[in-house]
Amino acid sequence: MKYGHFDDPRREYVVTRPDTPLPWLNYIGQEDYFGLCTNTAGGYSFWKDSRLRRLTRYRYNNVPYDLGGRYIYVNDAGTVWNPGWKPVKAELDSYECRHGMGYTKITGSKGGLEIELLFFVPLGRNEEIWKVTVRNRSKKRKSPRLFSYQEFCFYEALNDMTNYQRTYSIGEVEVEGSAIYHKTEYRERRNHYTLFACTRPIAGFDTDRDIFVGIHEGLHEARVPSSGKCAGSKAFGWNPIGAHEIDLDLAPGAEESFAFVLAYVEQGDRPRFEKPGLINKELGRQIVARYAKPGAVDAAFAELGRFWDDLLSNFQAELPDEHAARMLNAWNQYQCMATFNLSRSTSMYETGIGRGMGFRDSNQDILGFVHMIPARARERILDIASTQLSDGTCYHQYQPLTKKGNAEVGGDFYDDHLWLVLSTCAYVKETGDLSILEEPCGYADREYRIGADGRRAGAGGEPAESLLHHLELSIAYTMRKRGPRRLPLIGHADWNDCLNLNCFSTEPNESFQTAGVVGNSQAESVMIAGLFLHASREMSALYDFMKRPEDANRMLAQREEMLAAVESAGWDGDWYRRAYDAAGKPIGSKECEEGKIYIESQGWCVLGGAGADDASGPSRGRARKAMESVHKLLFTPKGVLIQQPAYSTYHVELGEVSSYPPGVKENAGIFCHNNTWIHLAWCQLGHGDRALEYYLSICPSAKQAEIDLYRSEPYVYAQMIAGRDAPCYGEAKNSWLTGTAAWTFVALTQGILGIRPDYRGLVVDPCIASAWKGFSATRRFRGAEYKIAVKNPKGRCKGVASVKVDGEAFDPVGAAAILPIFPAGTSHRIEIELG
Ligand code: BGC
Ligand code: NOJ
Secondary structure: OOOEEEEHHHOEEEEOOOOOOOOOEEEEOOOOEEEEEEOOOEOOEEEOOOOOOEEEOOOOOOOOOOOOEOEEEEEEOOEEEOOOOOOOOOOOOEEEEEEEOOEEEEEEEEOOEEEEEEEEOOOOOOEEEEEEEEEEOOOOOEOOEEEEEEEEEEEOHHHHOOOHHHHOOOOEEEEEOOEEEEOOOOOOOOOEEEEEEEOOOOOEEEEEHHHHOOOOOOHHHOHHHHHOOOOOOOOEOOOEEEEEEEEOOEOOOOEEEEEEEEEEEEOOOOOOEEEOOEEOOHHHHHHHHHHHOOOHHHHHHHHHHHHHHHHHOOEEEEOOOHHHHHHHHHHHHHHHHHHHHHOOOEOOOOEOOOOOEEHHHHHHHHHOOOOOOHHHHHHHHHHHHOOEOOOOOEOOEEOOOOOOEOOOOOOOEOOHHHHHHHHHHHHHHHHOOOHHHHOEOOOOOOOEEEOOOOOEEEOOOOEOOEHHHHHHHHHHHHHHOEOOOOOEEOEOOOOOOOOOOOOOOOOOOOOOOOOOOOOOOOOEEHHHHHHHHHHHHHHHHHHHHOOOHHHHHHHHHHHHHHHHHHHHHOEOOOOEOOEEOOOOOEEOOOOOOOOOEEHHHHHHHHHOOOOOOOOOHHHOOHHHHHHHHHHHHOEEOOEEOOEEOOOOOOOOOOHHHHOOOOOEOOEOOEEHHHHHHHHHHHHHOOOHHHHHHHHHHOOHHHHHHHHHHHOOOOOOOEEEEOOOOOOOOOOEEEEOOOOHHHHHHHHHHHHHOOEEEEOOEEEEOOEOOOOOOEEEEEEEEOOEEEEEEEEOOOOOOEOEEEEEEOOEEEOOEOOEEEEOOOOOOOEEEEEEEEO
8 A cells, every 4th residue: 555554453543644635534542532633743733622621723724725733843954844643744854653542653864863752642641741751773873953843722723713812912831840831812711821841951942933034934834843942932922832852972882862842731729829910730730740750751652552442352353355344443443432522523624613512413422432431422412411401402513512502503403313323322332321311411492500510400499301301302302393205394404414405595694504494394304213113122122121012003103103203104115215305295215316326215114113013014125126226226336325416406395405516515515424333234134245335345454455546544444435426536635524423333233244233132133145154252241251253154144053151052032142141250151153
């Protein structure tokens, strides 16, 4: 591969040249403090919320795209360069970037000097480390000077990048020893600051960008690194930066290591000032001292490694396919953590000021994360639920810092609430913890207070409505909001944000997402109907588990009602229709000239159980027929197209979907997220060969062979791959923050490998490619370890013929094996034969 390769044993992607087809990103941080880090050390950092607590600056869509970040400049006897190539872009003698689990290590060398940079966020901490190791590989003594550089952000990122009449006058710093304290706005309402320090003595510093870089210079020709000497500038207004000068003296073969620490510090109840005008630096000094201790940085890094080993050990597998194996064992789960933490807020394509946490997005992200840290999934579910309103509407997005719904976007996306049912059921299946259902979460429009125990209660102290109440409300909301064909109304849009059937926008200055009146609309969504079939069945199973058969049956009765609507108004003859527009015309139908067939309703109607083989009457077998239509009309070797034929013109009655040029995004692109529903649907139908073929068609690891076309990172999913109507068919865009991560994990582990948590135990019901001779997997479930070995001597796709548990024959229930829940801490051998 031209740009790099996987190092599977170390769970690293090794980039071997810096000029990748796009900046290739990694994240550092796993809990509250996060940073973006590209393969040339570009990126920025924030705490919890990249809009409200942005710590360092980054200019999106810069020229080049990725410029600004965690830079180390070297001045080695007048030659200036960066180990990560940018921004100087001096030719390097060697370059390597290893993106790993929670860290990025970049090593560059030039003229006999090798510099290794390791970036990571220690566990449980609100700071990042830049460990620097300098090696003199030459035969001569060397006295290089190193300069650290990053630019401080004034926390509120939108204001920071727009309101210069103010920001140019408020920047303030203090310097104490090697520590630079960024304290803009601390004098007024902030009780926190940013610290940038070095663990070794420094030879100088700068905090004023105009001095360090210059007024007319770019980062590639910054003045101080070229001159070889820091000026000791103190920023007053304009643009504060943090830069240190480190003067080294290295004998041939010698090496030296030290670290920079960039920290977000909240003062809490401490006195805010130590002297008038001077901030209390007690916590900052403690942080510097912590990492100045010999071995502290390495110990923190080793702890991070153990954390990831442990987290990933919840699910590991040996598979006949190397792409599926490496994605499952490392990168897919790793991406699930990123989407769980960041939703759709912050990447190379999401600026951190546009969207906070998405309601539907975050619920889906939980599906790929809950097996790793269920306690965090629990907390997230409750946070999301409390952004629902008491009539069932949901805030479409919320800010992670305040946990409050985002009023600019509002609600009325009529699928949102149903995803809460899916995330909650996934959590209960994984953990068996029914107590979450009783948690008081309250509604966004009801006053509540948070008690000392962290629980929400009504304003008068009465318990706030429970999570179960939210789930009931969600189901009831869809039942209530139905249109003339008894299908769910769509609101601003459903999962497909671009199907804006009530928007009718002819005004370029308005947003497709929020324009239009949804109140009296008749536009209906078959996709939501399919999702409801699934969600109501999930609710019914949950009630069964709770031993509430009447409620379980009530859910099934509502499901039957919806199923009848799907089969009567949703079927088009060869596939399921997508929707009905506001005038009552079908969308995703043979009757349409363009947009005849859509993927989402095939996925959700089939997964929801419509058109089943055992159905009575005309709907029997429709699921298979719909999926064959997908294969014929939407499948390509590069993934399944979202719809066909692409819209060639703008349709005012359809909205944003028809605004994109044919072949990209929702207008007939390969939208990876919904491909995974099709993977699951093939598994449901027992078609393991198709499931694997489709899985591999969008698998990033498998894209290495055509990477100059694909362009995005080959180790994580992108939201979209251009479809065949586009001139750049096969090019991926918008990597990292996509629901594809969680859903692919579900499709591979629960669909193809068939290992799925259930209320009653762990189900194993694989649906593999007939050529697979078997596979093995280790799955931790409710504290016990299941070491599963599946053999496939007869070349089947599906069907468990025999099961042994710890060497003893075990009677499978039906066609699947439901393994018992074992005591926590025990380990069990499961042998399964397909036949
Ligand atoms: C994109 C969608 C996205 C939406 C978010 C649209 O422009 O095409 O994929 O979900 O914006 O607001
Ligand atoms: C991206 C959004 O984050 C997601 O919520 C939506 O479902 C898809 N785009 C499809 O429009």
